[in-house]
Ligand code: 8ID
């Protein structure tokens with residue numbers, strides 16, 4: 001009952017366009033599963049891939065997407081711990097070697113042979129997607145496949161970033177890019193982890209969403225603020241700044257500002273990947289404030305199952321809108337303008 005053909009969104013060359021067309025359904029290798037993707041989230045990473053923003057080559061032609069939730073329909077002989085009919089998720093990390101120094105330490109995202117869904121291998125903007133059995137996310141059958149899709153990259157990534165920040169319950173974290181996909185989930189994870197949240201983004205829609213739906217106690221509008229550094233610091237009780245800053249904006253500016261407003265002993269976590277951007281921090285303040293600046297990249301299998309479990313327990317609720325897979329270009333257009341509050345999810349059946 002697995003069809004030979006399926007519908008997918010494909011780019012032939014960097015820059016696009018992304019085209020809705022019929023392509024072959026692939027067969028899983030011995031260590032792989034074939035998943036009938038029902039829903040996929042649309043991450044800004046997918047747009048970076050279309051635009052060729054990063055110094056890392058993409059597969060072409062390419063089926064993008066790496067937040068895919070669906071049902072296992074076929075598997076290779078070596079896959080023993082997952083059954084046909086199980087619900088599963090395809091993440092950015094499609095597969096790794098499981099043998100290198102990093103894999104041995106559960107730092108699978110750092111594996112030099114990592115396969116990246118929707119980037120170096122075809123991803124989830126198709127109805128049937130392949131991933132390594134060891135790496136697909138296990139999803140309980142009571143989890144809705146549409147709402148969980150954004151958790152599979154955005155959720156895992158911000159949950160890991162918050163853990164890497166070392167922020168403790170009761171402390172304050174600034175989420176920069178709070179109105180977007182990662183940012184909206186970051187506010188929910190931060191709150192569930194007992195943190196107080198300052199949201200930084202722009203516009204009344206995002207402000208309303210952050211303050212009324214996602215649990216932030218303050219909002220700083222980076223576009224209308226006369227002094228973002230001062231406004232973020234003043235949003236903390238003692239004016240000394242947040243204990244951690246989670247940077248998920250697609251813009252270089254905040255990567256050059258965060259070190260100035262983070263609290264002494266605080267940590268700046270860099271997650272967003274704006275094209276060609278550089279970090280900058282004043283040496284004097286960085287030293288005398290004893291700050292930490294670090295990168296954080298998706299999460300390992302354990303981070304992933306933990307992030308999904310937060311969602312399954314019902315403590316993570318972030319807004320999403322659903323459209324047909326064939327409408328992906330219109331989602332990219334909105335994303336390019338920064339006009340999406342939350343996340344878009346595509347339904348692969350239309
Ligand atoms: O593992 C990783 N490190 C990882 C995983 C997944 C995604 C990194 N990412 C990267 C993506 O590639 C992208 O560069 O995180 C970034 C954010 O992805 P997203 O959340 O999917 O993007 P979005 O929904 O477009 O949200 C971006 C938000 O940033 C705001 C925008 O208004 C938007 O709401 N923003 C911008 I652009 N400039 C800002 C600024 N100066 C800003 N917010 C605050 N200050």
Ligand code: ZN
Pocket residue numbers: 043044045046066092153154
């Ligand atoms: Zn992503």
